Amino acid sequence: xxxxxxxxxxxxxxxxxxxxxxxxxxxxxxxxxxxxxxxxxxxxxxxxxxxxxxxxxxxxxxxxxxxxxxxxxxxxxxxxxxxxxxxxxxxxxxxxxxxxxxxxxxxxxxxxxxxxxxxxxxxxxxxxxxxxxxxxxxxxxxxxxxxxxxxxxxxxxxxxxxxxxxxxxxxxxxxxxxxxxxxxxxxxxxxxxxxxxxxxxxxxxxxxxxxxxxxxxxxxxxxxxxxxxxxxxxxxxxxxxxxxxxxxxxxxxxxxxxxxxxxxxxxxxxxxxxxxxxxxxxxxxxxxxxxxxxxxxxxxxxxxxxxxxxxxxxxxxxxxxxxxxxxxxxxxxxxxxxxxxxxxxxxxxxxxxxxxxxxxxxxxxxxxxxxxxxxxxxxxxxxxxxxxxxxxxxxxxxxxxxxxxxxxxxxxxxxxxxxxxxxxxxxxxxxxxxxxxxxxxxxxxxxxxxxxxxxxxxxxxxxxxxxxxxxxxxxxxxxxxxxxxxxxxxxxxxxxxxxxxxxxxxxxxxxxxxxxxxxxxxxxxxx
Amino acid sequence: xxxxxxxxxxxxxxxxxxxxxxxxxxxxxxxxxxxxxxxxxxxxxxxxxxxxxxxxxxxxxxxxxxxxxxxxxxxxxxxxxxxxxxxxxxxxxxxxxxxxxxxxxxxxxxxxxxxxxxxxxxxxxxxxxxxxxxxxxxxxxxxxxxxxxxxxxxxxxxxxxxxxxxxxxxxxxxxxxxxxxxxxxxxxxxxxxxxxxxxxxxxxxxxxxxxxxxxxxxxxxxxxxxxxxxxxxxx
Numbered sequence: 001x002x003x004x005x006x007x008x009x010x011x012x013x014x015x016x017x018x019x020x021x022x023x024x025x026x027x028x029x030x031x032x033x034x035x036x037x038x039x040x041x042x043x044x045x046x047x048x049x050x051x052x053x054x055x056x057x058x059x060x061x062x063x064x065x066x067x068x069x070x071x072x073x074x075x076x077x078x079x080x081x082x083x084x085x086x087x088x089x090x091x092x093x094x095x096x097x098x099x100x101x102x103x104x105x106x107x108x109x110x111x112x113x114x115x116x117x118x119x120x121x122x123x124x125x126x127x128x129x130x131x132x133x134x135x136x137x138x139x140x141x142x143x144x145x146x147x148x149x150x151x152x153x154x155x156x157x158x159x160x161x162x163x164x165x166x167x168x169x170x171x172x173x174x175x176x177x178x179x180x181x182x183x184x185x186x187x188x189x190x191x192x193x194x195x196x197x198x199x200x201x202x203x204x205x206x207x208x209x210x211x212x213x214x215x216x217x218x219x220x221x222x223x224x225x226x227x228x229x230x231x232x233x234x235x236x237x238x239x240x241x242x243x244x245x246x247x248x249x250x251x252x253x254x255x256x257x258x259x260x261x262x263x264x265x266x267x268x269x270x271x272x273x274x275x276x277x278x279x280x281x282x283x284x285x286x287x288x289x290x291x292x293x294x295x296x297x298x299x300x301x302x303x304x305x306x307x308x309x310x311x312x313x314x315x316x317x318x319x320x321x322x323x324x325x326x327x328x329x330x331x332x333x334x335x336x337x338x339x340x341x342x343x344x345x346x347x348x349x350x351x352x353x354x355x356x357x358x359x360x361x362x363x364x365x366x367x368x369x370x371x372x373x374x375x376x377x378x379x380x381x382x383x384x385x386x387x388x389x390x391x392x393x394x395x396x397x398x399x400x401x402x403x404x405x406x407x408x409x410x411x412x413x414x415x416x417x418x419x420x421x422x423x424x425x426x427x428x429x430x431x432x433x434x435x436x437x438x439x440x441x442x443x444x445x446x447x448x449x450x451x452x453x454x455x456x457x458x459x460x461x462x463x464x465x466x467x468x469x470x471x472x473x474x475x476x477x478x479x480x481x482x483x484x485x486x487x488x489x490x491x492x493x494x495x496x497x498x499x500x501x502x503x504x505x506x507x508x509x510x511x512x513x514x515x516x517x518x519x520x521x522x523x524x525x526x527x
Numbered sequence: 528x529x530x531x532x533x534x535x536x537x538x539x540x541x542x543x544x545x546x547x548x549x550x551x552x553x554x555x556x557x558x559x560x561x562x563x564x565x566x567x568x569x570x571x572x573x574x575x576x577x578x579x580x581x582x583x584x585x586x587x588x589x590x591x592x593x594x595x596x597x598x599x600x601x602x603x604x605x606x607x608x609x610x611x612x613x614x615x616x617x618x619x620x621x622x623x624x625x626x627x628x629x630x631x632x633x634x635x636x637x638x639x640x641x642x643x644x645x646x647x648x649x650x651x652x653x654x655x656x657x658x659x660x661x662x663x664x665x666x667x668x669x670x671x672x673x674x675x676x677x678x679x680x681x682x683x684x685x686x687x688x689x690x691x692x693x694x695x696x697x698x699x700x701x702x703x704x705x706x707x708x709x710x711x712x713x714x715x716x717x718x719x720x721x722x723x724x725x726x727x728x729x730x731x732x733x734x735x736x737x738x739x740x741x742x743x744x745x746x747x748x749x750x751x752x753x754x755x756x757x758x759x760x761x762x
Contacts, residue, residue, distance in 0.1 A: 215716055215758065216716055219712075220674065242681070244663070246636075285675075295586060320675045322678070325720050326674060327674035327675070331761055341674045343673040344672065344673070345672065360673075425589055447578075447579060449558070449578075449582070451558050460575050460579050462579065463572070464574075464576030466571065468561075501582065
């Protein structure tokens with residue numbers, strides 16, 4: 001019988017469920033408990049997926065979990081591990097990343113004398129008397145000692161760095177020669193790869209990127225965001241965007257959108273932390289988008305978004321994350337998760353749009369919560385868990401102009417450029433017009449109208465400055481070369497008729513760019 | 528008063544009188560007038576502004592006419608769809624009428640989307656089933672500039688139904704009804720997400736297991752459910 005008991009004890013040790021001093025902890029009259037992070041312990045408390053007290057078995061076998069305190073929960077611009085006061089402000093919450101420990105008498109009615117010692121056995125941690133930090137607990141040789149009469153005693157553990165391995169944080173309470181202990185893990189994710197170039201090659205779901213295996217994201221990148229002409233999956237340029245698309249009837253299996261495509265890989269530390277936490281990659285956005293349309297002289301703002309903290313929202317509130325089906329793989333496979341985006345425009349826009357431009361800067365990051373508790377509501381633009389990665393800044397900027405090929409929007413990189421002229425309704429002639437502009441030509445809207453009685457064209461700008469364009473000696477062509485504009489009109493088989501009118505815009509900007517890349521971009525500069 | 532100014536004023540007066548009857552005629556008058564070599568630059572610019580104003584008005588009128596024609600036939604949707612949900616028979620009729628608009632590819636996209644919104648607001652099992660059944664038939668009624676809005680743009684029926692999914696246990700029945708028909712991989716992906724959105728992954732799995740046991744003899748249904756189960760487990 002004795003042999004059986006000893007054998008069982010040895011097996012348990014081998015499985016890591018008990019330790020060498022487990023028998024001592026059983027005897028200890030002082031108990032230490034631990035609670036998961038992701039909880040605002042102030043007042044009545046608010047859970048951000050955490051705050052659970054671990055059971056007697058779990059506190060040593062599984063351990064509590066939180067994120068390494070490398071984020072900025074209070075939104076004051078100071079990394080929380082160097083910020084001694086993490087209290088909610090206009091753009092942040094109270095600290096939610098500290099794990100609570102409670103040292104108490106095993107028998108509440110017992111009268112204990114002597115000192116209790118709480119010792120940080122291992123782990124890169126600090127102890128605080130308050131969950132918002134403020135009051136540090138001074139450790140001497142990694143320990144703090146207090147009279148047993150002060151029990152129960154509460155401390156808050158801050159993980160100032162990432163755990164090197166699961167459960168590498170160990171806190172022990174000692175009393176009267178006996179001990180009890182708890183363990184914990186501090187997780188963090190790192191942006192380990194970003195693919196944003198036309199030469200980026202990984203194929204999600206294949207041998208080149210096997211850990212990105214969520215069907216929704218895989219199908220987005222491999223079957224919709226892939227270029228129909230070049231098979232490029234990433235970077236800037238036209239792409240396919242699916243069989244069932246509004247432009248399918250016009251463009252068939254050709255590219256139907258134009259813009260950028262980017263994918264991120266985040267890797268969780270310590271390895272195996274997926275058994276402790278759930279994660280969700282999310283995104284914040286700031287953008288300014290404009291169109292220049294017929295009968296508009298200058299860019300018209302069509303969409304404008306600021307970062308959440310620039311309004312009255314939390315600095316960790318997403319504003320570009322209404323779903324996770326098509327653009328995220330939050331299932332941790334081999335310690336990796338993925339997210340992707342494709343800021344873009346339809347390749348053929350409403351007919352009156354001559355130029356379309358958008359400047360967007362993003363922050364991509366991962367939020368983390370206790371495993372199974374990071375609830376995914378229908379709208380993910382809400383505070384969930386705690387930020388568990390750096391914010392990766394990236395941007396996409398596009399300046400498109402209406403081109404000649406089916407009026408498709410094409411990248412416009414010239415300082416000054418005209419769009420492809422549009423015929424006004426009822427245009428009868430089938431001749432052609434070619435427009436070139438000087439690099440200094442200003443932003444302007446033009447109407448070019450035919451007057452059959454005089455075989456002349458009348459070109460007018462938005463302000464009413466007009467010029468008559470007489471026919472060349474052959475009578476069927478017209479040339480205008482003035483004010484930085486060069487226009488050549490040729491009659492076709494069907495003659496022009498009075499009121500046949502072409503409309504076009506010229507757009508001059510020194511900011512023109514077509515790019516998707518890492519780093520932030522000032523979207524507030526003039527279009 | 529110089530003769531030129533008199534003529535100029537007279538022309539303005541004539542143009543003013545004609546404006547109400549024919550923009551085209553007045554435009555032609557101004558086009559003729561602006562050719563006159565004796566005009567000063569400022570006079571020419573005034574006429575140029577008149578020409579541009581007339582052209583712009585003509586352009587805007589054409590656009591507005593198109594807009595008006597596109598929506599005026601569908602104003603009935605707003606009033607009918609606001610009937611209380613207990614008028615079941617009436618709601619059935621409304622659903623039929625709305626579903627006709629929503630599926631009509633010749634109707635403007637914003638009108639079709641409005642019809643879908645009204646269907647979603649009916650909150651009857653039949654209306655929800657319509658949205659689930661037509662998930663892949665009615666697509667791209669909105670414009671998405673990025674991945675964030677792509678789901679709503681690609682699958683408006685799904686977007687509408689998932690927006691009211693949280694704790695909506697009445698949605699379970701239409702979900703399992705629609706799973707008796709052939710589903711694409713994408714549809715199963717969305718239905719898996721929808722089941723999770725009602726409660727959570729663990730509950731969704733229990734519900735799927737329950738229905739798997741209940742209708743184990745139906746191959747199509749079982750295959751759909753097994754695929755959904757895999758998708759939920761994969762997340």
